[in-house]
Amino acid sequence: MTPPTEKTPRLASSQRVDLGELNTTLGFLLRVAQVRIFDSFYERFGDDGLRPGEFSTLLLIDCNPGIRQGLLAQTLWIKPAHMTKMIRRLEDQALITREIPDDDRRSVKLDLTEAGRAYVADQRLRHSGANDYHRHDLTPTEERELARLLRKFTGLDR
Amino acid sequence: MTPPTEKTPRLASSQRVDLGELNTTLGFLLRVAQVRIFDSFYERFGDDGLRPGEFSTLLLIDCNPGIRQGLLAQTLWIKPAHMTKMIRRLEDQALITREIPDDDRRSVKLDLTEAGRAYVADQRLRHSGANDYHRHDLTPTEERELARLLRKFTGLDR
DNA sequence: GCAAGAAACTTTACGTGGAAACTTTTTAGA
DNA sequence: TCTAAAAAGTTTCCACGTAAAGTTTCTTGC
Numbered sequence: 405m406t407p408p409t410e411k412t413p414r415l416a417s418s419q420r421v422d423l424g425e426l427n428t429t430l431g432f433l434l435r436v437a438q439v440r441i442f443d444s445f446y447e448r449f450g451d452d453g454l455r456p457g458e459f460s461t462l463l464l465i466d467c468n469p470g471i472r473q474g475l476l477a478q479t480l481w482i483k484p485a486h487m488t489k490m491i492r493r494l495e496d497q498a499l500i501t502r503e504i505p506d507d508d509r510r511s512v513k514l515d516l517t518e519a520g521r522a523y524v525a526d527q528r529l530r531h532s533g534a535n536d537y538h539r540h541d542l543t544p545t546e547e548r549e550l551a552r553l554l555r556k557f558t559g560l561d562r
Numbered sequence: 563m564t565p566p567t568e569k570t571p572r573l574a575s576s577q578r579v580d581l582g583e584l585n586t587t588l589g590f591l592l593r594v595a596q597v598r599i600f601d602s603f604y605e606r607f608g609d610d611g612l613r614p615g616e617f618s619t620l621l622l623i624d625c626n627p628g629i630r631q632g633l634l635a636q637t638l639w640i641k642p643a644h645m646t647k648m649i650r651r652l653e654d655q656a657l658i659t660r661e662i663p664d665d666d667r668r669s670v671k672l673d674l675t676e677a678g679r680a681y682v683a684d685q686r687l688r689h690s691g692a693n694d695y696h697r698h699d700l701t702p703t704e705e706r707e708l709a710r711l712l713r714k715f716t717g718l719d720r
Numbered sequence: 721g722c723a724a725g726a727a728a729c730t731t732t733a734c735g736t737g738g739a740a741a742c743t744t745t746t747t748a749g750a
Numbered sequence: 751t752c753t754a755a756a757a758a759g760t761t762t763c764c765a766c767g768t769a770a771a772g773t774t775t776c777t778t779g780c
Contacts, residue, residue: 421637423718424625425690430705431603432618432638433712434596439639440716441589457737460590467582474758479579480590481597486737488760510745510758532583540715547588550711554591557698557708558598560581613766632728644767646730668728668775 430557444539454527457482457490462524465500465514473502473512499523588715602697612685615640619648620682623658623672631660631670657681 426432445456460480465471477487491514494500499520503513516524542550555561584590603614618638623629635645649672652658657678661671674682700708713719 419633421622421629421633422625423637424621425686426618426621427713427718428706428709429618430709430712431596431599431614433709433716433718434592434599435614436639436716436718437712438589438592438596441592445589456589456593460584460587463582463584464579467580471579472758475577475579479581481594483738484759485739485761489737508746508758512759528583541717542711542715546711546714548586549707550715551586551588551591553700553704553708553711554588554595555585556704557700558591558594559699560585560591560594630728641768642729643731643769647767666728666776670729 448530449527452527458494459527459531461487461490461494462499462516462520463528465516466521466524469515470503470513473514476514494520606688607685610685615648616652617685617689619645619652620657620674620678621686623674624679624682627673628661628671631672634672652678 501515659673
């Protein structure tokens with residue numbers, strides 16, 4: 405979703421800046437957190453050309469075979485116009501198949517190919533493997549709590 | 563930072579999708595949270611044409627008068643090339659002033675104009691005002707804890 | 721004190737994701 | 751059943767933010 409990004413230069417001993425209320429502004433904190441985790445993602449997966457949106461798309465098709473393209477887009481909060489392009493890329497790489505079902509010929513059903521399943525299995529290992537992709541200062545408990553709060557904040561838990 | 567965005571259509575009773583491991587994937591959760599909060603931001607501030615990045619930039623200049631442009635960019639994780647354009651826009655609106663200091667004529671020092679200070683004061687009220695911009699299911703305690711965890715996750719607390 | 725390199729932006733050109741309009745298929749209403 | 755409206759994707763065009771290269775000003779080593 406975000407282009408592979410060059411690191412923003414970060415001074416070893418950056419002058420002190422008063423963040424003021426940004427320190428407690430969720431919008432700001434969420435953005436910084438996302439920049440950080442996306443950078444980590446590209447550090448690990450950038451070589452493959454795999455992007456966060458593609459990764460989550462593949463994972464979701466894997467968990468929900470035959471899912472309709474629109475529902476996929478809604479779930480991942482990806483705009484339909486963008487989803488169309490992403491799906492085409494994945495199809496070009498022969499990772500997924502598109503099928504127009506007879507019961508509704510407007511829609512598109514998606515499935516992983518054999519190669520797609522293998523690819524997902526492989527990337528999944530790299531993603532959850534223990535290395536510095538997940539490096540941060542949170543304890544495992546805090547990490548789970550952060551995930552819980554985010555699910556509640558987003559409404560994903562409902 | 564993100565363009566004003568049309569709402570992704572969200573079905574009232576969306577079919578159930580198995581999120582699988584995305585349910586505990588910080589990258590995914592952070593992205594969804596950010597989409598959500600940016601949408602809220604535009605709902606409230608979109609009319610003014612004020613964007614999240616501009617808002618935080620103005621806040622930071624307000625708290626750190628005379629801050630250098632590069633340090634501002636580092637702090638907000640905004641790329642220098644983009645910061646240049648944003649600063650120009652804000653200068654065109656006469657909200658800030660750019661000054662080339664004599665002790666280092668490569669750099670740029672930033673300050674709010676009188677109009678800028680008034681504008682920030684005004685928007686700050688709207689931003690922290692109690693209305694549905696901050697609507698979510700978190701309790702106040704949970705919201706503070708979320709902010710704390712995000713600061714720790716990002717390293718902003720160090 | 722002069723050249724070589726670094727630092728702090730700025731400019732240009734581009735890629736990604738989005739809004740709006742379009743196509744095709746399905747549903748609803750008369 | 752025939753037309754109007756809605757639904758699901760797709761296409762086109764555009765804006766935002768980035769990378770890479772360029773400019774000017776400092777700094778450093780000789």
